[in-house]
Amino acid sequence: MKIVVGSTNPAKVNAVKKHFTEEEILGMEVGSKVSSQPYSDEETYEGAINRARECANSAKGCMGIGLEGGVMELENELYLCNWGVLVDAEENTFTASGARIPLPEEIAKELEKGRELGDVMDAFAEREGIRLNEGAIGIFTNNLVSRMDMFEHVVLLLKGQYEFFHQQRK
Numbered sequence: 001m002k003i004v005v006g007s008t009n010p011a012k013v014n015a016v017k018k019h020f021t022e023e024e025i026l027g028m029e030v031g032s033k034v035s036s037q038p039y040s041d042e043e044t045y046e047g048a049i050n051r052a053r054e055c056a057n058s059a060k061g062c063m064g065i066g067l068e069g070g071v072m073e074l075e076n077e078l079y080l081c082n083w084g085v086l087v088d089a090e091e092n093t094f095t096a097s098g099a100r101i102p103l104p105e106e107i108a109k110e111l112e113k114g115r116e117l118g119d120v121m122d123a124f125a126e127r128e129g130i131r132l133n134e135g136a137i138g139i140f141t142n143n144l145v146s147r148m149d150m151f152e153h154v155v156l157l158l159k160g161q162y163e164f165f166h167q168q169r170k
């Protein structure tokens with residue numbers, strides 16, 4: 001089966017490739033149809049579902065996976081939040097969220113001004129492409145958990161639910 005992932009970001013595409021080794025994986029740029037910096041669980045979830053649906057509809061018989069990163073407010077702190085959605089060839093939909101950690105106040109302040117986390121992180125680390133590599137989660141966990149590790153866990157949660165659902169129907 002072919003799996004279309006709604007992104008070309010290697011932190012996302014490689015997380016899918018690692019856990020769907022039998023399938024053909026294609027990364028494709030699709031619109032999330034939400035803001036480029038989602039600011040709540042709802043908006044981040046919405047972005048993931050929009051990406052997954054568009055991917056699932058892009059070719060006959062394929063499966064779509066949407067992975068979306070964002071932030072959400074809780075108790076006066078801004079947390080990283082991530083959502084994943086898998087839409088299979090029959091349009092069954094599976095959802096999962098990723099691990100979350102609070103962002104340091106100096107980062108949160110920049111986001112409140114309307115900047116995107118990817119850009120803020122590059123400025124903070126004085127390096128380009130943090131979002132394509134270890135991500136904010138990698139930097140703020142001292143590289144113990146990378147952005148790909150986090151998305152891998154989301155992909156496993158999606159894959160496991162998909163397998164359970166299809167096994168139950170046999």
Ligand SMILES: O=P(O)(O)OP(=O)(O)OP(=O)(O)OC[C@H]1O[C@@H](n2cnc3c(O)ncnc32)[C@H](O)[C@@H]1O
Pocket residue numbers: 006007008009012036037038067068069070080116117118119121130131132134135136137138147
């Ligand atoms: O190409 P796409 O798939 O859009 O990948 P992206 O890196 O832009 O990722 P998202 O759109 O899912 O994330 C929304 C925004 O949050 C940023 N972001 C989310 N998580 C991040 C992380 O761990 N490290 C750095 N930036 C992150 C990201 O760069 C965007 O500005």
Ligand SMILES: [Mg+2]
Pocket residue numbers: 036
């Ligand atoms: Mg993006």
